Amino acid sequence: MKLRFITPTLHGVADYSAGLGLVVAPFLLNLGESSSMAIWFSFFTGLAVFAASLLTDYKLSAYRLIPFQGHLAIDLVVAVTFMVAPFVFGFSGIDAIYYWFNATVVFLVVSLSASK
Template sequence: MKLRFITPTLHGVADYSAGLGLMIAPFLLNLGASSHLAIWISVLSGVAVFAASLLTDYRFSLLRVIPFQGHLAIDLVVAVSFMIIPFALGFTGLDAAYYWFNATVVFVVVSLSASK
């Protein structure tokens, strides 16, 4: 059984969905109890996900200037950052859990993504 079953095309679909989720979820979940940064870091991360997706070399891209392996490296940096942000900025409760959950999802998606 092949463990890396998320194709670059499927990864791209997940990226656009994640970008939208990162922009909308903070408002639906009423994030910001411990800091308003919990909201705006997520929104800006969502915008960055869209930008990186438009520039990545996969099916639903616009310019294809970032190689898919480079995109996966960026995803890992984001996941590590999401793990650290709650500690560094003093997020608690749902604000912290939100970032740790997103970090976990990104780690899983990267680990299951097949290179081209």
Template sequence: MNLRFITPTLHGVADYTAGLGLLVAPFLLGLGESSAMAVWFSVATGLAVFAASLLTDYKLSIFKVIPFEGHLAIDLLVAVTFMIAPFAFGFEGIDAIYYWFNATVVFLVVALSASDN
């Protein structure tokens, strides 16, 4: 049984949705109680997600420069960064939970993504 059921196209949908979420969620959730960096790191990451998505070689991209496997490696780096961000930047409370939750989601999406089209 293959658990990698997220196709590159579905992954692209998730990417653009995540990018939007990273831009909007910090304001809706009132992040920034422990550090303003909690808000702006999410916004910067959201913009980077859009950029990487537009450059990835999958159906929902424009430029198709980054191979999908490279995109998955970038996602993995983002997940690890989100996991350590609360420790590195001193995030506490909802700020820390937000990053740990997002790290978990990104790890799962990477783990469940099929690299073949």
């Protein structure tokens, strides 16, 4: 059974969806209870996700400059950053849960993504 079933194209769809979610969700969820950094870190990370997606070598990009394996490495850095952000920035409550949830989702997407 093949466990890496997320194709680069499907990964691209997930990337653009995640970028949008990271930009919009902090406002919908009223993040910022423990720190306003919880809002803006997500917002700017969402913009960075869009930028990386536009530059990744897969069907949904505008300029294929970043190899897909490099993109997966960037995703892993993002996942680790999201995992430690609550400790570094002092997030608690919904702010911390939001980042730990996103870290888990990114780890899963990366681990289930098939390389080209």
